[in-house]
Amino acid sequence: MSPELLTIGMFGLVxxxxxxxxxxxxxxxxxxxxxxxxxxxxxxxFSIVSTMFGSMWSILLSAIPLFVFIGVAxxxxxxxEDLYQCFYLWSGRTPxxxxxxxxxxxxxLSAMTGSCAASTxxxxxxxxxxxxxxxYNRRFVLGTIGASGTLGIMIPPSIxxxxxxxxxxxxxxxxxxxxxxxxxxxxxxFLVYVAVRARLDPRLAPPAEVRAPLGERVRALRSVVLxxxxxxxxxxxxxxxxxxxxxxxAVGAAAVVLAVAIRRELTWRYIRDVSHATATMTGxxxxxxFGASAFIAIYGGGGGTRFMQxxxxxxxxxxxxxxxxxxxxxxxxxxxxxxxxxxxxxLPIFFPIVLxxxxxxxWFCILFQLNLCIGYISPPFGYNLFYLKSLSPQTPISDxxxxxxxxxxxxxLVGAAIFLFPGLITSFTDIPVQR
Numbered sequence: 001m002s003p004e005l006l007t008i009g010m011f012g013l014v015x016x017x018x019x020x021x022x023x024x025x026x027x028x029x030x031x032x033x034x035x036x037x038x039x040x041x042x043x044x045x046f047s048i049v050s051t052m053f054g055s056m057w058s059i060l061l062s063a064i065p066l067f068v069f070i071g072v073a074x075x076x077x078x079x080x081e082d083l084y085q086c087f088y089l090w091s092g093r094t095p096x097x098x099x100x101x102x103x104x105x106x107x108x109l110s111a112m113t114g115s116c117a118a119s120t121x122x123x124x125x126x127x128x129x130x131x132x133x134x135x136y137n138r139r140f141v142l143g144t145i146g147a148s149g150t151l152g153i154m155i156p157p158s159i160x161x162x163x164x165x166x167x168x169x170x171x172x173x174x175x176x177x178x179x180x181x182x183x184x185x186x187x188x189x190f191l192v193y194v195a196v197r198a199r200l201d202p203r204l205a206p207p208a209e210v211r212a213p214l215g216e217r218v219r220a221l222r223s224v225v226l227x228x229x230x231x232x233x234x235x236x237x238x239x240x241x242x243x244x245x246x247x248x249x250a251v252g253a254a255a256v257v258l259a260v261a262i263r264r265e266l267t268w269r270y271i272r273d274v275s276h277a278t279a280t281m282t283g284x285x286x287x288x289x290f291g292a293s294a295f296i297a298i299y300g301g302g303g304g305t306r307f308m309q310x311x312x313x314x315x316x317x318x319x320x321x322x323x324x325x326x327x328x329x330x331x332x333x334x335x336x337x338x339x340x341x342x343x344x345x346x347l348p349i350f351f352p353i354v355l356x357x358x359x360x361x362x363w364f365c366i367l368f369q370l371n372l373c374i375g376y377i378s379p380p381f382g383y384n385l386f387y388l389k390s391l392s393p394q395t396p397i398s399d400x401x402x403x404x405x406x407x408x409x410x411x412x413l414v415g416a417a418i419f420l421f422p423g424l425i426t427s428f429t430d431i432p433v434q435r
Contacts, residue, residue, distance in 0.1 A: 024288055031295060044298060054293075061286070068285070069274065075118050075122055079263070100195060106119050107187045144194055146407070147408075154373050177428050185417070308349045
């Protein structure tokens with residue numbers, strides 16, 4: 001079979017299966033089995049099995065259940081609620097103060113969980129009732145929570161950055177550093193936008209009528225200590241070169257267990273619920289990895305990867321336009337597909353081209369990751385849009401689309417800044433860290 005027909009057939013079958021409601025992992029894995037048998041016969045099955053076992057032996061994969069455990073353990077404890085209460089008390093009488101605190105809370109939660117779902121849903125559950133009491137505009141609230149929740153896959157620890165490191169062979173520690181810088185740029189942009197808009201129209205986010213007593217606010221700072229220990233145990237151990245990301249994940253998991261035990265929430269029921277949820281989420285991620293690995297093994301073995309790389313390199317465009325084209329493809333795919341699937345499907349095609357063009361690989365990966373974040377709030381099927389709908393069922397989905405549009409533009413601006421000024425990322429990622 002020619003690479004052209006293989007490309008049309010395999011990607012077409014995956015798209016058809018997804019539209020019919022088949023999960024991404026089985027859509028890719030099933031397509032690999034069908035075309036493996038058709039193109040290579042029984043030998044195609046050996047290629048699929050050997051590739052999947054090769055993925056299983058990756059040491060970086062062991063970091064995924066540990067980071068998932070950290071996120072689930074925090075979500076099922078009351079640490080997040082107490083942390084939000086601290087942000088609530090310190091929001092003060094500034095217009096939009098509570099929304100500013102909510103954005104900071106979402107970023108902190110992202111640094112603890114590495115998950116958009118956990119960050120968005122938890123922020124909405126604890127934040128929306130408090131902001132409703134103050135009369136905040138619901139559309140303004142939902143847009144801010146949806147955008148801030150995307151930081152879950154940008155600010156480390158991020159499962160998607162780990163997978164990017166697996167696919168590209170780049171240092172996960174350097175990817176984490178780049179993700180941290182990009183995440184802080186996004187957070188700063190969100191905070192400035194919310195502060196300016198709330199100042200111009202205080203009716204959108206009215207200030208509190210009474211400031212909480214200083215003593216109460218100081219006591220609330222105690223709730224910051226344990227989350228800070230969890231975050232620092234992971235990030236400092238990586239950035240200081242003390243531990244690899246996998247080792248740091250184990251340290252973080254131990255820190256979460258210790259934090260929950262200190263709060264006297266470590267019961268057998270809690271352990272059971274956290275273990276079950278961790279196994280479920282990890283299984284979902286791993287099956288996507290296996291399905292995509294099988295897909296790429298058959299597609300690459302049939303010459304599809306070389307065909308796509310040759311097709312892209314054969315286009316008569318400037319190198320910088322090629323990078324933009326890759327980012328545009330990623331952005332469009334992010335409107336429809338799971339970020340993990342996008343990473344595993346297109347990075348094996350894109351990344352060798354980036355290296356051949358001579359661009360900094362970490363810089364490209366952070367741009368790629370940023371577009372995955374934007375995909376989370378991109379209509380029509382961005383994941384965070386449906387998380388927001390579940391948090392506010394009475395809000396029409398069209399209103400949620402409108403709510404996230406300003407933040408979509410802000411994220412595009414940050415992407416443009418990183419694209420035009422690579423030093424925003426590379427000046428930090430050149431610092432030696434553990435792989």
